[in-house]
Amino acid sequence: MSITRRRYPLSIIFSVIGSVLLLFTVFTLLNMVARQVLFDFGGLIDAATDSFVLESIGLTLYASLLSTIFTVLFGTPLAYVLARHDFSGKSLIEAVIDVPVIIPHSVAGIALYVLLMSRSPLGSVFAGIGIVFEDHLAGIVAAMAFVSSSLYINAARDGFQSVDPRLERVARTLGANQWEAFSRVTMPLAVKSLLSGAILSWARGISEFGAVVMIAFYPMIAPVLIYYRFTTMGLKGSQPIAVMLIIICLTVFLLLRLYSERWRRN
Amino acid sequence: MAAKLITFKDVSQDWGTFRLRDVSFTVDEGEYFVILGPTGAGKTLILETIAGFYTPNSGEILLRGRECSDVMPEHRNVGFVYQDYALFPHMTVEENIRFGLEIREIPEQEADKRVESLLEMLNITGLRARYPRNLSGGEQQRVAIARALVIEPDILLLDEPLSALDTRTREALREELKRIHRAQGTTTVHVTHDQTEALLLADRVAVIIDGEMAQIGSPQEVFNTPSSVMVADFLGVDNVIKGNIVENVEGVARVEFNGYRLYATSALGSGEVYAFLRPENIILSKAPIETSARNVLKSTVENVTQLGSIYQIHLNTGLSAVVTHQSVEELELKPGTEIYASFKATAVHLIKH
Numbered sequence A: 001m002s003i004t005r006r007r008y009p010l011s012i013i014f015s016v017i018g019s020v021l022l023l024f025t026v027f028t029l030l031n032m033v034a035r036q037v038l039f040d041f042g043g044l045i046d047a048a049t050d051s052f053v054l055e056s057i058g059l060t061l062y063a064s065l066l067s068t069i070f071t072v073l074f075g076t077p078l079a080y081v082l083a084r085h086d087f088s089g090k091s092l093i094e095a096v097i098d099v100p101v102i103i104p105h106s107v108a109g110i111a112l113y114v115l116l117m118s119r120s121p122l123g124s125v126f127a128g129i130g131i132v133f134e135d136h137l138a139g140i141v142a143a144m145a146f147v148s149s150s151l152y153i154n155a156a157r158d159g160f161q162s163v164d165p166r167l168e169r170v171a172r173t174l175g176a177n178q179w180e181a182f183s184r185v186t187m188p189l190a191v192k193s194l195l196s197g198a199i200l201s202w203a204r205g206i207s208e209f210g211a212v213v214m215i216a217f218y219p220m221i222a223p224v225l226i227y228y229r230f231t232t233m234g235l236k237g238s239q240p241i242a243v244m245l246i247i248i249c250l251t252v253f254l255l256l257r258l259y260s261e262r263w264r265r266n
Numbered sequence B: 001m002a003a004k005l006i007t008f009k010d011v012s013q014d015w016g017t018f019r020l021r022d023v024s025f026t027v028d029e030g031e032y033f034v035i036l037g038p039t040g041a042g043k044t045l046i047l048e049t050i051a052g053f054y055t056p057n058s059g060e061i062l063l064r065g066r067e068c069s070d071v072m073p074e075h076r077n078v079g080f081v082y083q084d085y086a087l088f089p090h091m092t093v094e095e096n097i098r099f100g101l102e103i104r105e106i107p108e109q110e111a112d113k114r115v116e117s118l119l120e121m122l123n124i125t126g127l128r129a130r131y132p133r134n135l136s137g138g139e140q141q142r143v144a145i146a147r148a149l150v151i152e153p154d155i156l157l158l159d160e161p162l163s164a165l166d167t168r169t170r171e172a173l174r175e176e177l178k179r180i181h182r183a184q185g186t187t188t189v190h191v192t193h194d195q196t197e198a199l200l201l202a203d204r205v206a207v208i209i210d211g212e213m214a215q216i217g218s219p220q221e222v223f224n225t226p227s228s229v230m231v232a233d234f235l236g237v238d239n240v241i242k243g244n245i246v247e248n249v250e251g252v253a254r255v256e257f258n259g260y261r262l263y264a265t266s267a268l269g270s271g272e273v274y275a276f277l278r279p280e281n282i283i284l285s286k287a288p289i290e291t292s293a294r295n296v297l298k299s300t301v302e303n304v305t306q307l308g309s310i311y312q313i314h315l316n317t318g319l320s321a322v323v324t325h326q327s328v329e330e331l332e333l334k335p336g337t338e339i340y341a342s343f344k345a346t347a348v349h350l351i352k353h
Helices: A009-039 A041-049 A051-084 A090-102 A105-116 A121-128 A137-161 A165-173 A178-206 A210-215 A222-265 B043-050 B093-103 B108-121 B137-149 B167-184 B195-201 B219-224 B229-235 B325-330
Strands: B004-014 B019-028 B032-036 B058-063 B078-081 B155-159 B187-192 B204-209 B212-217 B239-249 B252-257 B260-265 B271-277 B283-285 B295-307 B310-315 B320-323 B338-343 B348-352
Touching: A009 A041, A009 A222, A041 A051, A041 A222, A051 A090, A051 A137, A051 A178, A051 A222, A090 A137, A105 A121, A105 A137, A105 A210, A137 A178, A137 A210, A165 A178, A165 B078, A178 A222, A178 B093, A210 A222, B004 B043, B004 B187, B019 B043, B019 B058, B019 B187, B019 B204, B032 B195, B043 B155, B043 B187, B078 B137, B093 B108, B093 B137, B108 B137, B137 B155, B137 B167, B167 B187, B167 B195, B187 B195, B195 B219, B204 B219, B204 B229, B212 B219, B212 B229, B219 B229, B219 B239, B239 B260, B252 B271, B252 B348, B260 B295, B260 B348, B283 B320, B310 B325, B310 B338
Parallel strands: B019 B212, B032 B187, B032 B204, B078 B155, B155 B187
Antiparallel strands: B004 B019, B004 B058, B204 B212, B239 B252, B239 B271, B252 B260, B271 B348, B283 B338, B295 B310, B295 B338, B310 B320
């Protein structure tokens, strides 16, 4: 026998009000995709066969992947320290981590540009070892990492926090050193959070425009290309690429989500 | 004399919410040592200090006579069982137990042997492939004990191991702990707020109240002769007598103790028992009085102790009673006074030893 949960009026009212935002998101995206498919399918095919567009989308995914790898490498230890230790200045550090979320990304882009341009002290050091940021892949990756790292660090910190520190202690008494306790107990238990943080950070990187465009107009990542086409060719030139980017991103994230869901269950 | 395995020398430690003040004690090799104290008094922290997760602010902790503040937890060879078991949720029962052996790179053959014998000893062979989330509290506890014992620890640390369990499971596991300790002889430090556990399991009991060592001794010493008002308050002053059931007639057991006998309502038919009797249930009188009390014991006063506003009267039978100041005067209670102690059979509670 199935049990029907009773519904109360307030829950129904809240559900109706709440669905407005949901509809706003879904309808906006669906509307664009539907218009493209129904009224200008040819334009979509053109964009899908334009190697410049494809390379740009590929570059976007690749650059954001590099940014995510960078963030995971440096963000994981930081997240662990924040989850496990209390020290003075901790809340200051946590505020600093969240700063990129609240400052306008064009501002972040200018700040990065000033720091890393070849004429700057730091930029010239990097240039000396062959790493140039202006209008190069490295600049794109740096901008993406700057704006997306907080998403990963916060998710990873929450993940580590959810692992009872006593599990590590038990592991230690059983003979595991700190690294073994971390890698064999804490890490496997937090890895789901780390993974979803990484996916989030990757997605955030792909969607970044403001910070990237300031430091690297070229090579063109997809959001920059879309903006460029919009200003020079209008909707007809930009919308197909936007639709493609949406379809590719949604497909990738859906697959990753499904995959990690299944993995979570096992 | 057995070797001293753990020595606390004037250990003081401040954890903010809880502190230890000049705590000293020793635990002998093979001993079952119970630290008894009120709930939430930081007893877990004492065990975590023994395990090496904290260094005392002052004082010394010695393991086998050696100062050990620089010895990492992984090199102390202690088994730790937490109150809520802390099993690794991503590992099966068998993987949990095997963890310590893998880390220590124990050869597979030896590892298999140890795992099998513990699975068997704790009666969890059938659970080996299950994950902790699919186990009952009692089952998880058995796994946690097996996981701690598999490394053949020098010291087994038990943090309120029975308090999260229902009454029946708790009694069964209490017996199990006793059996395991008899079989393995592992030095055990068990912290609890439960007096019955302390009484039934401990070779020696340490009472820690407000971060201070209030009393240390055999369970009977501690329960029968609390050293201070604080301890008496915490323990609720109880008479605890070890005795033997001689016979049981229609639900009334005859128990012999210290050369005396008492009657207690009980279903137990024979064997060693602990008899609990609250001192306030004992009536003292100069001559045998006409009451329905089944037990009337002619006794001699050994000692009179003032506990706040009341007086505790220690009798030569091993029992003690509490009376008011007025009674002390009227009955002329002082060492050597002959007195009759009366109490009902229903006032005596028997627990199998």
